[in-house]
Every structure is written in C-alpha cells, then in structure tokens.
Amino acid sequence: xxxxxxxxxxxxxxxxxxxxxxxxxxxxxxxxxxxxxxxxxxxxxxxxxxxxxxxxxxxxxxxxxxxxxxxxxxxxxxxxxxxxxxxxxxxxxxxxxxxxxxxxxxxxxxxxxxxxxxxxxxxxxxxxxxxxxxxxxxxxxxxxxxxxxxxxxxxxxxxxxxxxxxxxxxxxxxxxxxxxxxxxxxxxxxxxxxxxxxxxxxxxxxxxxxxxxxxxxxxxxxxxxxxxxxxxxxxxxxxxxxxxxxxxxxxxxxxxxxxxxxxxxxxxxxxxxxxxxxxxxxxxxxxxxxxxxxxxxxxxxxxxxxxxxxxxxxxxxxxxxxxxxxxxxxxxxxxxxxxxxxxxxxxxxxxxxxxxxxxxxxxxxxxxxxxxxxxxxxxxxxxxxxxxxxxxxxxxxxxxxxxxxxxxxxxxxxxxxxxxxxxxxxxxxxxxxxxxxx
Numbered sequence: 001x002x003x004x005x006x007x008x009x010x011x012x013x014x015x016x017x018x019x020x021x022x023x024x025x026x027x028x029x030x031x032x033x034x035x036x037x038x039x040x041x042x043x044x045x046x047x048x049x050x051x052x053x054x055x056x057x058x059x060x061x062x063x064x065x066x067x068x069x070x071x072x073x074x075x076x077x078x079x080x081x082x083x084x085x086x087x088x089x090x091x092x093x094x095x096x097x098x099x100x101x102x103x104x105x106x107x108x109x110x111x112x113x114x115x116x117x118x119x120x121x122x123x124x125x126x127x128x129x130x131x132x133x134x135x136x137x138x139x140x141x142x143x144x145x146x147x148x149x150x151x152x153x154x155x156x157x158x159x160x161x162x163x164x165x166x167x168x169x170x171x172x173x174x175x176x177x178x179x180x181x182x183x184x185x186x187x188x189x190x191x192x193x194x195x196x197x198x199x200x201x202x203x204x205x206x207x208x209x210x211x212x213x214x215x216x217x218x219x220x221x222x223x224x225x226x227x228x229x230x231x232x233x234x235x236x237x238x239x240x241x242x243x244x245x246x247x248x249x250x251x252x253x254x255x256x257x258x259x260x261x262x263x264x265x266x267x268x269x270x271x272x273x274x275x276x277x278x279x280x281x282x283x284x285x286x287x288x289x290x291x292x293x294x295x296x297x298x299x300x301x302x303x304x305x306x307x308x309x310x311x312x313x314x315x316x317x318x319x320x321x322x323x324x325x326x327x328x329x330x331x332x333x334x335x336x337x338x339x340x341x342x343x344x345x346x347x348x349x350x351x352x353x354x355x356x357x358x359x360x361x362x363x364x365x366x367x368x369x370x371x372x373x374x375x376x377x378x379x380x381x382x383x384x385x386x387x388x389x390x391x392x393x394x395x396x397x398x399x400x401x402x403x404x405x406x407x408x409x410x411x412x413x414x415x416x417x418x419x420x421x422x423x424x425x426x427x428x429x430x431x432x433x434x435x436x437x438x
Contacts, residue, residue, distance in 0.1 A: 025266045028390055028403045031420060032436030038073040041429040047096065047141055048432070050416030051103045054120050058432060059097050059107075064090040066097065066107055068122035073432055079122045080107055089116060089124060096140030098147060098154070108146075110136035131188050132195070135159050149255040150238030153187045155198065157232070181205040185232055185240060198240050198253050201230035203364070207350070224350045225284045228360050231377075233369040235396055241367075241375050243394075248361040250375065250398035262398025270359040270382035277352035284349065370415040370437070374401070378412070404437075 043062035050056050055070040057079065065081035066089075080089035092111030100106045103120035113133050117125045130136045131154065138159050139146050146156035160180050185198045204227035209220045228245045235241055238255040249264045272280070359382060366378040368391075375394040388408040394400050406412055410422040410433070418438075424431045 025268070026400060026402045028385070028405050030387075031404055031406045032438045034407075034433050034435045035419075036071070036073040036434040037424070038069060038432040040067070040069075040076055041431055042423075043430065045413055045423045045430060045432060046094075047145060048414040048421045049097045049099055049105050050414065050419065050421070051105075051120055052417070053103065054122070056416065056421065056432075056434075057097055057105055057118065057122070059095060061094055064093065064095075066090065066095070066118075069432070073434060077122050079118055080116070080124065086124070094137065094140050096146065098139070098145075100148065108136065108140045110140050115139075128190075131190055131193055145233070147234035148238070149187065149234065149240075151255045153189050153255075155185065155187050155234050155240060157201070158184045158186055160203070179206040179208065185242070199232075199242055199251070199259075201232055201242060202245065203229055220348050222348050222350050224354060226280060226355050226360065227364075228356050229364045231362065231364055231367040233367045233375060235369055235375070236371055236373045237396075239396065241369065241396070243362065243367055243375065243377055245360050245362065250394060252396060252398070260398075265361075265392065265394060265398065265400050267361050267379075268382045269361075272355060272357055272359055274352070277355040280355065281349055281352045368412055368414065370420075371417050376404075376412065 042058065042060045044060055046059045046061050048056050048058050055068055056073070058067050058069060058076075060067065063081075066079040067076045068079050069076045078086065080086050080095070082088055082090050089107065089109065091109055094110055096108040098106040098108065098115075100117065105118040107116045107118055107124070108114075108130065109116065110130075113130050113136050114127050115130055116127050119125055130139055135156065135158055139154075139156055146154060149155055160183060181203055182200045183203050184200055186195055187198050188195045204224055206224075207222040209222065211218050211220075230242055230244050232240060232242045235252075240253045242251040242253075243249075244251060247264050248267050249262055251259065251261045253259050359380060362377055362379055368376040368378075370376060373396045375396075377392045377394060378389050379392055381390065385405075388406045388410055389412075390403055390405045391412070392400050393402045393404055406420070406422060407424075410424055413421045413423055413432075415421065415437075416434070418436060420435045420437055422433045422435065424433050
C-alpha cells in the first residue's frame, strides 16, 4: 500500500509538472529603480511599516529598536528601544510591527505581553495586552506576519503545539516531543477575544532522536532542508491567501469566511534523482561547515526559508534544551554539574531518500503581499538564472501576472503604495532601500 501511495504521488506530481510546463510562464522583468537608501546602517530588519504621510517604521531587533525614517530614508527618530528614553519599550530580544487603524501601528513586545499603539508621528500612545499570552511570540512575527482583516480582527499563525512524551528525561522509555507538521491560521476579535480558525498550513516535520547515558540525555533533531510546505499572507482586502506547496496553487479565504481554491500556477518542476538528493544534502552540509559557528539555525521552512539577514518570514528553528539529573534544590550536584547536564539539541539531516521527488516551488517565508492585493512568492530556481531572486507575482484569483527579479544582494522586506522596500547588505552592515515596483 505504501508503494502504491508513493507511486501515485509521483505520478500526480509528474502530471502537474507536464501541465505546468505546457502553460506559458511570464518572462522575467527587473524591479523598478531604487529611489532612496537609508543613511543610517542597521543590524537587522525584521519588518517595515510604510505610512501614507510620514515615511516608514523599521523594526531592527538586533539593535532592539524601532525607528521612524522619513520618506527619503535619510533622517530618523527612535520610537522604541531598550533605554529609559522610551520607557524600555523594546524590553525583549524580539518585537513585531502590525499595521493598525489608518496610519497607526501596533508594536508587539512578547516580553511584556503588550501591544503599544504608535501614532503616525512615531509617538507611543495607549498600551493593550496581547489577546493570547501563549501566542505573543507569533504575533511578533516569529514565523509570518500578523495582520488585521477588513473587519478589524487580527489574523496570525498560532504557536506550534508540541506533543510531549513521557514524564521526564529520567523516565524509562522517555519519548521526545513530537513536532507538529501543520499549524493553524486564526482570526481573533480583540474586543470579544473570540477565536476562529481560518485554515491550516503544512509545516516541516522535525524528528527528534534521543540517546540516554546514565542521567544524561542528548537529543538530535533531524531536519529536512528541502521540505514541501505551505505559506500564507493577508491581502489588502483582509482575505487570507494560502500558497500550497504540494501542487503550487493558491487558496483564498475572505473575511466573510468564503473559501476559494484556484488553478495550479505554472512552474518548471525539476525532478530530483537519487543522485540529485545526495548531492543536495552534501552541498548543504558543506555550506554550513564553511560558515562554522556563524551558520544560522535552519528555519521552519528549510535551508532557504530565511530571506536573508534582512529578516522576513521564516523564523528560527525550534531550540530544545534538555536538563537532566536531580531536580533543582535537591541538594545533589550543584551549579556546575547542573550546567554540565544541560544539553542543546544537535542538528542532523534526514536521509537523502526522504527529500521530495520534485524540488519545491518555494520555501517557507517566501510570501509577501503588496498594497494592490497581489501575492509575491520568492521561488526556488530550477535552473541557473543570473541576477537576484525571482518572484512570481500572483493576483487574488490565483493567476500569475508577472515574474519580477530584484537586484543581487537584496532582500524584499515589505511594500508601500507603488513601492518595494528591500535591505542591502554591505559587509556587516545593512541598509534599507526603496524602489518603485515598475
């Protein structure tokens, strides 16, 4: 039965590949000209919020600050940071920006479980609590941007619900936590706290292996660097767009709950032979070895999910810390022994045979939505293309309307009216750039 299912899946993908190849994909065009570049260098850019009159808010989590740049990206004011000047508004290591009413913006601080309202002039006004404390980190944009729909409800991806096995590391037959392979996209009314599930998306399945020696437990996570996943975004009318990775099509759920599923998007599917899979795993291992200690954690979406150090989407992979030995305060051991018993999960890769038979169209964190209701999907190249990343631009009916290439060394962060915001890396510094869409 398993052989039949796998063969059937390959046949379906092959049929999809043939159909997509038969359809015409738009030619690649270049992004419009860069019109502004920040004078101030940044350490990171997780998100931006374009304002209609005053410029753009920038979330720089590495520096623990939010700044408001003017239209020309030259001068700025500090809106939130870790100093007393802003009341330690950026109290933790992460934070998120969410477009609110008009030109006002919410700054989510997971550390304090609060959402601060920033007015168009960059002043922090009232403060409200996050609607669900367990999802505070997700509201800050850990694995996808939260947004409001057309009816005033907040849409976001919920936290993963790990299934814990066994009573603890010292229990015989301890079972590691089971990582879910799906996540819910929910809609919550801030006034009533009513929560509705909009849809579910497929996420990578991470397998944990456990080895125990005496009272020491080590865990190893097996990562698939080329997973088939879904991604999502909120359109300008408040609808939720879900890009399905298995056959590359778009589903849309309106604020009224009406669901539509559209035709497959044409794509040049690339079949992966057994030799291709082995070569891909080897290349990922070699790349991480060259990076050494600076190699980033693989995001939820695989080896290419993070859109660069400029931020956006993706989000870091789960960090598992295992503490073994006697319980705290038992008198046994001591700080040094307790520290020695704390182990961080190590990372390995799944066998090459577990990679998909066709290279996916995109990684997690690949989707952005513009102000005109279009979905920008950063695609995985299936052949050598000179220049920077290429995006499939898909409308709200799931139809590809054009393909756009951004410059080399740039990371697409967000949109304003007719404007694309990107980060440009120069050595260890990052600058924000604005370019016209055409």
